[in-house]
Amino acid sequence: MPATGPGRTRLASTLRRTNAVAAAAFLLGGSLFAIGAALSQLHVGDPRLAAVIYLVGGIFFSTGGYSSVLLAINAPHRRRDGTWAGDRWLWWAREPRNYDYLAAAVLFAGTIVFGVNLIDSLLGELTPTQEDRLVWNPDIIGCLLFLIAGYFAMVDISGSWWVLRGENLGWWIVFVNQVGSVLFMVSGVASFVRADGDMIAVNIANWGTLLGALCFAVAGAMQFYEAPD
Secondary structure (H helix, E strand, O other): OOOOOOOOOOOHHHHHHHHHHHHHHHHHHHHHHHHHHHHHHHOOOOHHHHHHHHHHHHHHHHHHHHHHHHHHHHOOOEOOOOOEOOOOOOOOOOOOOOHHHHHHHHHHHHHHHHHHHHHHOOOOOOOHHHHHHHHHHHHHHHHHHHHHHHHHHHHHHHOOOOOOOOOOHHHHHHHHHHHHHHHHHHHHHHOOEOOOOOEOOHHHHHHHHHHHHHHHHHHHHHHOOOOOO
């Protein structure tokens, strides 16, 4: 007979450590992205320097994304078969009816797509067409996946895509991350390279990345104070 509640999971300490890894990864990843954007905006160093900083930041983002997936599938919750998760540690699972899992999985996918964008940005001199195909396209796809992940996270925590619940730390983390995702999308659109080789709006691209990255860094810092049960 299935249990009627999750009880206290034996994995509590592991979940707390994983949460700390995710929080630190988003804090560091967001901080590095903000530094890269600041260097680009202030014209400090060559573009490759900022690209390398972005790439390292992207590794931290992917680490945070995968850690979030681990939290979603291992935190106590009811599975589709009626049993409760939390009895043994899983490194991967498919739970399409779990909005927390969907948010984390889509976010993780977005970080992987961003990785393609960041690696391609190190290829050297590219034509405007190559820049848009190899760098801009993955960037926009990654931004879109971040927005979708934020939507799932908001539905998971509020039951709707938008409900004001300012008293809840988890809600603020999701909200700040979603603001960061919107800013990333603005930055992505502004970074489209026209036929003459110039971006649509390089200042908007840099400031959007910087402010969006700071949102993720702040949300990562807040996540330290919301340890899983």
